[in-house]
Amino acid sequence: MTLFLSYLINGISLGSVYAIIALGYTMVYGIAKMLNFAHGDVIMIGAYVSFCAMQYLGLPALVSVVLAMVACTALGIVIEGLAYKPLRQAPSLAVLITAIGVSYFLQNSALLIWGSAPKSYPSVITLGSINLMDGQLVISGGTIVTVLANIVIMVALTLFTGRTKFGKAMRAVSEDKGAAELMGINVNATISMTFAIGSALAAVAGVLLCSAYPTLQPTTGSMPGIKAFTAAVFGGIGSIPGAMIGGVLLGVIEILGKAYVSTELGDALVFAVLILVLLVKPTGLLGKPVREKV
Amino acid sequence: MRSKKFRSTLITFGMVVAAFIACQVMISTGAMTRSLKGQLVPICAYIVMAVSLNLTVGISGELSLGHAGFMSVGAFSGIVMAMWLSKGVGLANETVCLLLAILTGGVAAGIAGVLIGIPVLRLRGDYLAIVTLAFGEIIRNVINCLYISLDGSALHIAFNNPNVPGKLLVNGPAGATGVTKIATFGMGFALVLFTLFVVLNLIDSRSGRAIMAIRDNRIAAEAMGLNVTKYKMMAFVTSAVLAGMAGALYGLNFSTVAASKFKFDTSILVLVFVVLGGIGNIRGSIISATLLTILPELLRAFANYRMLIYAIVLILVMLATNNPTLRSLVQRIIPHKKGQKKEADEA
Numbered sequence: 045m046t047l048f049l050s051y052l053i054n055g056i057s058l059g060s061v062y063a064i065i066a067l068g069y070t071m072v073y074g075i076a077k078m079l080n081f082a083h084g085d086v087i088m089i090g091a092y093v094s095f096c097a098m099q100y101l102g103l104p105a106l107v108s109v110v111l112a113m114v115a116c117t118a119l120g121i122v123i124e125g126l127a128y129k130p131l132r133q134a135p136s137l138a139v140l141i142t143a144i145g146v147s148y149f150l151q152n153s154a155l156l157i158w159g160s161a162p163k164s165y166p167s168v169i170t171l172g173s174i175n176l177m178d179g180q181l182v183i184s185g186g187t188i189v190t191v192l193a194n195i196v197i198m199v200a201l202t203l204f205t206g207r208t209k210f211g212k213a214m215r216a217v218s219e220d221k222g223a224a225e226l227m228g229i230n231v232n233a234t235i236s237m238t239f240a241i242g243s244a245l246a247a248v249a250g251v252l253l254c255s256a257y258p259t260l261q262p263t264t265g266s267m268p269g270i271k272a273f274t275a276a277v278f279g280g281i282g283s284i285p286g287a288m289i290g291g292v293l294l295g296v297i298e299i300l301g302k303a304y305v306s307t308e309l310g311d312a313l314v315f316a317v318l319i320l321v322l323l324v325k326p327t328g329l330l331g332k333p334v335r336e337k338v
Numbered sequence: 339m340r341s342k343k344f345r346s347t348l349i350t351f352g353m354v355v356a357a358f359i360a361c362q363v364m365i366s367t368g369a370m371t372r373s374l375k376g377q378l379v380p381i382c383a384y385i386v387m388a389v390s391l392n393l394t395v396g397i398s399g400e401l402s403l404g405h406a407g408f409m410s411v412g413a414f415s416g417i418v419m420a421m422w423l424s425k426g427v428g429l430a431n432e433t434v435c436l437l438l439a440i441l442t443g444g445v446a447a448g449i450a451g452v453l454i455g456i457p458v459l460r461l462r463g464d465y466l467a468i469v470t471l472a473f474g475e476i477i478r479n480v481i482n483c484l485y486i487s488l489d490g491s492a493l494h495i496a497f498n499n500p501n502v503p504g505k506l507l508v509n510g511p512a513g514a515t516g517v518t519k520i521a522t523f524g525m526g527f528a529l530v531l532f533t534l535f536v537v538l539n540l541i542d543s544r545s546g547r548a549i550m551a552i553r554d555n556r557i558a559a560e561a562m563g564l565n566v567t568k569y570k571m572m573a574f575v576t577s578a579v580l581a582g583m584a585g586a587l588y589g590l591n592f593s594t595v596a597a598s599k600f601k602f603d604t605s606i607l608v609l610v611f612v613v614l615g616g617i618g619n620i621r622g623s624i625i626s627a628t629l630l631t632i633l634p635e636l637l638r639a640f641a642n643y644r645m646l647i648y649a650i651v652l653i654l655v656m657l658a659t660n661n662p663t664l665r666s667l668v669q670r671i672i673p674h675k676k677g678q679k680k681e682a683d684e685a
Binding site: 127133134135138140142145146151153311316323 | 401457461473482610649660
C-alpha cells in the first residue's frame, strides 16, 4: 500500500511537470492554432541556462531560475517574431514544418554550445523531505515544490485569463481573431505575449524536470515535450484546467504503468490511454465539442 | 486534359529512370563517392516513404505523424522473413529472398494499417495527427519488447522475455542484429517504380477522385453517396503497405536495425520531404526526398554545423515559399503558373 502511494506521489510529481509544459502548448494552440513543436526544446534551453548560471556564475538557485525564465521569455518572443509571425496566413502544415525547423535549430545550437555529453544537473530544491507513516512513505522536497508550483501557476493563469484585460484579450483572440482586431485588440502583441508566458513556464518546467531527472543533454526536452503535448490533447487542447488534469493523469499512468506492467511499456501505455480517451471523447476530457456546420 | 496528365506521369517516370541510369553510369565509371553510394538504397526507401505519405497527407488530407511506425513494422517483419528464408529454409537466391521480405513487410504493415486506421480515421485534424503519433510510439515500444529467435527452421516469438531458444534475430531494445545486407539499388529502383505506378494510378482512378472529393469537402462527398470510411481506409492502408515495403528494403540495407531508428523524428523527416516537395505533388516528393537525404551528406564538410544549416534552410524555405510578396514576384516572372492560368481562362 505504501509502495503504491509512493508511486502515486511520484506520478503526481512527474505529472505536474507535464502539466506545466502542457500549459504552454495549450495556450499557444488556443491562440495561434498551431502545434508548437519547438516548445520541448525551449524547456531544454531553460534548463541549460539555469545550469550555467548555477555552475559557472555561481548564482543562487532562485536567481538562476529567474534568469532562465527571462532568457526563455526572450527566446519565445524572438522565435515567434522571426519564424511564426510571417506565417500567420500560411497553411497550418507550413507552420508545423517551421516549428519543427525551429526545434532542430534549438537542439543543434545547444549541441554546439554545450556539447552532446550529458550534464549532471544539481537540484535547485533544497527543501527537506516529509516522512509519513513512520518513515515508510517519503515525500521528497522536489515533489512538494513541483506540485505547489503547478497549483500556483494554474491558479495564477486562471485568474490572469479570467480577470485581467490582457487575459481577456487572449481569450478574445483565441475565439475570433478578426472580431478581436475590430474591437481594438492588438492581435500580434497578444500572440507574442502568449508565447512569452508559455516560454517562461517552459523554463520553470525545465528546471523542475531536471531537478527530478538530473541528466541534461540537448535532447532532454523532446520526449517530455511530446508527452506534454499528448497531455494537452488528453485534457482537451485549449483548456487550462484540461492541461492540468491531462498532465497529472498522464504522469500517474506512466509511473504506475512502469511500476506494475512493464518498464519498457510505460510510454506505450500512456499513448494507449490517450487513444482510448480520444475514441470516447474526440476532443479530450475537458474539450468543448465542435459542432459541424454545413 | 487526359493527355496532359499522361504526359506528366511520363515525365515523372522518365525522371526516375534517367536518375537511375545516371547513377549506374556514375557507379561503373567510379565517379560516385563511397558515402553517396551507401545512400542509394536509403534514398529509394525515403522516396517510397515520401510518396506514400503524400498519399495520406496530400491526396487524402489527413496529417499523419506516425508514418515511421509502418516503416518499422515492415523493416522488422521483412528482416525476420529474410533471415528465416535464408537461414531457416535455406533459400540461396538473394533476390527472391529480398522480394519475399519486401512483400512480407508490405503485408505486415498493411495489417497494422487496417488495425490503426479503424480508430484513427474516426478523428479529425490535429486529434488525428496526435493519435497517429501515439501509434507510432506504441509500435516502437512494442518492438522494443519483442524477442524473436530462429531455432533450426522454427521461429520463436516472445514478448518481454529474452529467454527464447536458438539464435536471436530480434533482440528487444538492441533490435535486429546480424542481418545479411541483401538490399540492392536495383530492387530499390524497382520499388520506387512500383510505388509510383500504384500511387499515380490510384490518384487517377475513380477511387482516387473519391478520396480527393472527401478531402475537399467531406460532407458534400458523403451527400453524393461516397463511402467516406472506405475511401479513407483505402488511402491509409495503401500508404501503410508501401511504407512497410520501404521499411523492409531499408532494414535489409543495414547489419543492425533498432526500433529507435524509426522514432518520431523519422516520421517528421518524411513529412518534411512531403511538405517541401509540395503537398499532393508526387514528383515534388521524389525530388525533395532525394535532395534532402543527400544534403546532410553534402554538408559533411561543415561537420557539426550541418544539422544547424539544415534547420535554417528548412525555416528559410518555409518562410520564402509562404511570403506573399515573393510569391507575387515569382508569378510575375513566370506568368504561366497553374493558378493564374486558370484565372485567365475564367476571365
